Structures are given as C-alpha cells and as structure tokens.
Amino acid sequence: MTAVIDFKDWMAQVQAQMEEALAHYLPASTHIPERLHDAMRYSVLDGGKRVRPLLVFAAGQVVDADPQRLQAVGAALEMIHAYSLVHDDMPAMDNDVLRRGKPTVHVAFGEATALLAGDALQTAAFDVLSASTLADQPSDQLKMVNILARASGSLGMCGGQGIDLYSVGQSLSLPELERMHILKTGALIRAAVLLGSYCGTSLSDEQRSGLDHYAKCIGLAFQVVDDILDCEADSVTLGKTAGKDAANNKPTYVALLGMKGAKEKAEELKQAAFAALAPFGEKAQLLHALAGYIVDRKY
Amino acid sequence: MTAVIDFKDWMAQVQAQMEEALAHYLPASTHIPERLHDAMRYSVLDGGKRVRPLLVFAAGQVVDADPQRLQAVGAALEMIHAYSLVHDDMPAMDNDVLRRGKPTVHVAFGEATALLAGDALQTAAFDVLSASTLADQPSDQLKMVNILARASGSLGMCGGQGIDLYSVGQSLSLPELERMHILKTGALIRAAVLLGSYCGTSLSDEQRSGLDHYAKCIGLAFQVVDDILDCEADSVTLGKTAGKDAANNKPTYVALLGMKGAKEKAEELKQAAFAALAPFGEKAQLLHALAGYIVDRKY
Numbered sequence: 001m002t003a004v005i006d007f008k009d010w011m012a013q014v015q016a017q018m019e020e021a022l023a024h025y026l027p028a029s030t031h032i033p034e035r036l037h038d039a040m041r042y043s044v045l046d047g048g049k050r051v052r053p054l055l056v057f058a059a060g061q062v063v064d065a066d067p068q069r070l071q072a073v074g075a076a077l078e079m080i081h082a083y084s085l086v087h088d089d090m091p092a093m094d095n096d097v098l099r100r101g102k103p104t105v106h107v108a109f110g111e112a113t114a115l116l117a118g119d120a121l122q123t124a125a126f127d128v129l130s131a132s133t134l135a136d137q138p139s140d141q142l143k144m145v146n147i148l149a150r151a152s153g154s155l156g157m158c159g160g161q162g163i164d165l166y167s168v169g170q171s172l173s174l175p176e177l178e179r180m181h182i183l184k185t186g187a188l189i190r191a192a193v194l195l196g197s198y199c200g201t202s203l204s205d206e207q208r209s210g211l212d213h214y215a216k217c218i219g220l221a222f223q224v225v226d227d228i229l230d231c232e233a234d235s236v237t238l239g240k241t242a243g244k245d246a247a248n249n250k251p252t253y254v255a256l257l258g259m260k261g262a263k264e265k266a267e268e269l270k271q272a273a274f275a276a277l278a279p280f281g282e283k284a285q286l287l288h289a290l291a292g293y294i295v296d297r298k299y
Numbered sequence: 300m301t302a303v304i305d306f307k308d309w310m311a312q313v314q315a316q317m318e319e320a321l322a323h324y325l326p327a328s329t330h331i332p333e334r335l336h337d338a339m340r341y342s343v344l345d346g347g348k349r350v351r352p353l354l355v356f357a358a359g360q361v362v363d364a365d366p367q368r369l370q371a372v373g374a375a376l377e378m379i380h381a382y383s384l385v386h387d388d389m390p391a392m393d394n395d396v397l398r399r400g401k402p403t404v405h406v407a408f409g410e411a412t413a414l415l416a417g418d419a420l421q422t423a424a425f426d427v428l429s430a431s432t433l434a435d436q437p438s439d440q441l442k443m444v445n446i447l448a449r450a451s452g453s454l455g456m457c458g459g460q461g462i463d464l465y466s467v468g469q470s471l472s473l474p475e476l477e478r479m480h481i482l483k484t485g486a487l488i489r490a491a492v493l494l495g496s497y498c499g500t501s502l503s504d505e506q507r508s509g510l511d512h513y514a515k516c517i518g519l520a521f522q523v524v525d526d527i528l529d530c531e532a533d534s535v536t537l538g539k540t541a542g543k544d545a546a547n548n549k550p551t552y553v554a555l556l557g558m559k560g561a562k563e564k565a566e567e568l569k570q571a572a573f574a575a576l577a578p579f580g581e582k583a584q585l586l587h588a589l590a591g592y593i594v595d596r597k598y
C-alpha cells in the first residue's frame with residue numbers, strides 16, 4: 001500500500017499542511033487580547049523546520065494514521081516547542097534577540113507579552129490534543145496527553161532547560177551532557193514519534209519500544225548535529241545567533257568529543273536508528289529518510 | 300446519605316488533604332534539577348486558601364465523587380493557579396515581592412528559575428489530570444483536560460492576564476472590567492466546579508448548566524471581594540501587597556462602583572449563586588457554604 005514517496009516533496013507537503021493547521025488551531029489575531037494572539041502567531045507561524053510534526057507524520061505512516069489527526073498532534077508539539085523557544089530566548093534565560101531570522105518575541109512584543117504568549121502556547125497544545133478525536137480509543141488519547149505532559153515538564157524538556165541553565169560555566173561529563181540533552185531536546189522528539197504512533201492501527205509493545213529506541217537515537221543525534229552546526233555555520237544560514245554556546249561557555253558535544261568525534265557519534269546514532277526501524281520494512285520509509293535528514297542537514 | 304458537616308472542619312480537612320496530595324503529585328526536591336523542583340514546591344506548598352480545590356470537593360459532593368479523584372483534580376487546578384501567580388509576580392509583569400507572606404519565587408530563586416518553575420507547574424497540572432482514572436468514562440476525562448486547557452489559555456485565564464496587562468492606566472467600563480475578570484479569575488473557578496462535577500455520577504445538561512451558573516456568579520463575586528479587600532485590608536492580613544491595584548492605577552470594582560456599590564454587587568452575586576443551587580437540595584450544601592465563605596471572607 002505504501003508507495004515510494006519523494007522525501008523532499010513529502011517534507012514540503014507536510015510543512016505546508018502544518019502551516020495551515022497551525023494557523024487554524026491558533027486563536028485568530030482578532031480575538032482579545034489581540035497583542036497576545038499576535039505574539040503567539042508570530043512565534044509559531046512562518047518559520048522552523050517542523051521537525052517534530054515531520055516525525056509525527058512519519059510515525060503515522062507506520063500505523064496508517066488519518067492525516068487530520070497527525071496535523072493536530074503535530075500542531076500540539078510545535079506549540080510546545082515554540083513556547084519553550086519564546087521563554088528560552090527571554091533576557092532571564094538566554095537573552096537572545098534573533099530566532100528563525102526574525103527578532104525574538106520579547107524583542108518584538110516586550111517581555112510581559114512574551115511571557116504570556118509562551119504560557120498560552122503551552123496551554124494551547126493541551127487544548128488541541130484534547131479537543132477532537134485523535135486515537136481510536138479515548139483511553140489511548142488520554143495516554144497521549146500524559147506522554148506530552150511527561151515529555152515537556154520538569155522531568156522532561158523543562159527539566160533539561162533547568163539543567164542547561166544551572167550548568168553554564170561548569171564542565172559537564174559526557175553522561176551528564178547526554179542526560180541534559182535527552183531531557184531538553186530528546187524527550188519531545190520521542191514524544192513526537194510515540195504520539196504519531198497512537199493515531200492509527202495499534203502496535204505491539206515490542207513494536208512501540210522499537211519506535212521509541214529509534215526516537216531516542218535521533219533525539220540525541222539531533223543535538224549532536226546542532227552542536228556541530230553551531231560551531232561550523234554562520235548566523236545567516238542558521239537563522240539564529242551562531243557560536244553562542246561556545247561564547248557562553250556552555251558544554252557541547254564538539255567541545256567534549258572534538259569535531260571528528262562529534263561527527264562519528266552522529267553517524268553511529270543514525271545507524272542505530274536505522275537498525276531499530278528494520279522490523280517495520282517499507283512502512284518505516286519516512287522515519288528512515290527523516291533520520292538521514294536530521295543527521296545530514298546543514299542548518 | 301449526605302450528613303450535616305461542619306463547614307470549617309470540612310474546609311480544614313480538605314486543605315490538609317490537598318497539602319498532602321500536592322506534596323505527593325509534585326516531583327520531589329531530590330529530582331534533578333533540584334533547584335527547579337524546590338521552586339515548584341515552594342510556590343505551591345504551605346500556602347493559599349485552596350479555593351479551587353475546595354470548589355472541586357464541594358462540586359464532588361453533588362455527584363458522590365471519590366475523594367482520590369477530587370484530590371488529583373484539585374491538585375491540577377492549584378498547580379495552574381500557582382503557575383499563574385509565579386509568572387504574574389515577575390518583574391516583567393506585576394513585579395511583586397511578597398506572596399502568601401513569603402518572598403515571591405523570583406525573589407527567592409531568581410527570574411530564570413521562576414520562569415521555568417511556572418512553566419513546569421502548568422505542565423504538571425496536565426500530567427496529573429491525565430495520569431490516573433478521574434472519571435468513569437475516559438472520554439469524560441478527555442473533556443476534563445479540554446475544560447482545563449480552555450479555562451487557562453489565551454481565551455481564558457491567560458487572556459485575562461493579558462487584558463489586565465494592557466489596561467494598566469486605562470479607564471475600563473464596567474462590562475470591560477467584567478470581561479477581564481471573567482477570564483482572569485472566573486474561568487478557572489468555573490473549571491474547578493465543572494471538573495469536580497465530572498468525577499462522580501453523571502449529571503444532566505440542565506444540572507451541569509445550573510452548576511456552571513453558580514460558578515460564574517461566585518467567580519465574579521470572588522474578584523469583587525478581592526477588590527474590596529485590597530482597599531480595606533492591610534498587607535499583613537492579606538499576605539500580599541495591599542492597595543497595589545489603586546497604586547498601579549488598575550481599574551477595580553471599588554473604583555467603578557464605590558465601596559457601597561461593590562459590596563452590594565458581591566451580595567447580589569452570592570444570592571444568585573444560592574438560587575442556582577436550589578435544585579440540588581442537600582447535595583449542594585458545601586457549594587452553598589462555600590459561596591458564603593467566598594463573599595464574606597476577610598482576607
């Protein structure tokens with residue numbers, strides 16, 4: 001049933017669908033308070049690679065999921081991701097002024113609005129995830145809500161940001177660095193794959209754990225590649241301030257492993273991700289291509 | 300089946316149960332990052348009147364709900380409430396240094412941790428609301444998640460905070476002021492009553508809408524009384540900075556209606572709340588007493 005799909009076409013198609021879905025799920029700018037809704041839309045729309053929604057759609061292929069469901073799930077994840085960026089960019093945190101080639105939200109709208117917009121984006125994610133039917137069983141959809149909450153809370157993404165914050169200027173060991181990134185970036189990437197896999201036919205526990213292993217590998221690979229790009233690329237290509245981690249004395253894979261070691265690590269993780277997909281055959285075609293894309297991207 | 304209960308005893312009992320429940324549901328301070336978990340616990344534990352959990356328990360009486368379920372729902376609401384206070388107190392918003400008689404979270408832990416702690420408290424609320432069985436039907440529990448999200452997002456509580464923020468120094472009309480408070484305080488109070496009513500036997504739509512009307516009245520009454528107390532009480536009694544709204548030139552019911560008019564309005568709302576409870580008879584005993592408590596409180 002699964003036809004061969006051109007990966008780049010598919011990616012562009014999902015990105016376009018997600019832009020529409022996000023524009024639909026975010027409250028209109030005409031709603032009061034307009035400034036808050038403007039800021040929410042500004043931070044989410046027209047930007048980003050939509051890596052998490054791409055993972056949702058790719059995992060959805062494994063279970064023949066309804067694209068409508070995948071759009072909603074992708075929108076929820078993208079809202080969580082966007083909220084974390086808005087707050088992370090604020091002066092109290094990274095104090096960054098450039099994101100996706102545009103002024104950050106607090107620069108464009110002020111700190112108070114950035115704070116509220118991040119808050120409301122997080123809530124909007126849980127709204128979208130609970131508003132319409134996204135899994136065949138309501139009990140599975142409740143599980144999806146819980147997976148997203150665990151992945152993004154203080155024992156997930158937000159906890160990872162805390163560890164990152166408290167480790168500035170400190171030298172972390174490799175296991176400590178990995179723990180930070182498994183939480184900060186990896187948790188939401190794992191959630192994307194898992195949530196997508198709940199939107200269609202059911203999987204065995206063994207199958208689900210295979211997908212989870214894939215997700216863990218690419219979550220970590222994603223961060224290793226981010227560190228590599230932060231060293232090698234310039235701000236214009238990245239659309240955000242380059243070299244900032246080194247300047248902030250933040251621990252990176254490149255600092256710990258060297259550039260060659262970091263690149264080897266990314267390649268190893270990609271191969272491990274491929275191996276985890278083997279039992280799914282053709283149905284994992286998109287997940288496979290996505291792992292390649294994540295590791296081999298240039299920005 | 301419903302015995303006559305001494306209201307003050309009941310209130311103290313629920314407050315004690317909620318303290319325990321919150322201590323249980325919040326991640327332990329020993330979890331990494333410890334500082335983040337310390338801040339989360341600091342902001343939630345050992346403080347507050349627990350008005351929203353009290354409403355959950357009182358609504359639970361109407362449907363003979365399991366207290367375990369009510370504790371979880373009460374904890375979720377209290378986490379949302381606490382997150383909104385932590386962020387509202389930050390320098391970019393109200394810049395307040397005193398809350399519940401203690402230094403605010405950003406004063407005690409720094410701004411970055413306050414930002415993350417508020418974020419993670421919001422997530423924790425959705426975690427608790429989706430982690431264990433809280434309604435007989437999973438589809439009802441999904442509805443509960445959605446009710447909480449709608450009530451606390453940009454078209455609810457967070458939107459109300461936005462309107463409040465953008466209205467500083469402006470003169471609002473009474474309808475505008477009411478819209479702000481219906482969102483800022485009222486939405487979460489309504490959610491508390493509704494969520495409690497989903498935890499037990501089912502209600503008809505008419506019954507549910509009666510409870511909702513009660514909740515709307517006391518939500519607004521709560522804010523009117525807050526304005527009155529902000530004018531009349533001192534900081535020590537309130538446990539927060541008194542007279543701050545007037546000093547900030549924020550619109551209040553007292554400013555718009557005068558002290559006498561504001562007190563009449565609170566009394567009218569209380570009577571309307573009582574009337575909405577009439578069809579429930581003895582089962583609404585606690586909701587009835589709670590409306591009286593909310594309007595007649597001194598802090």
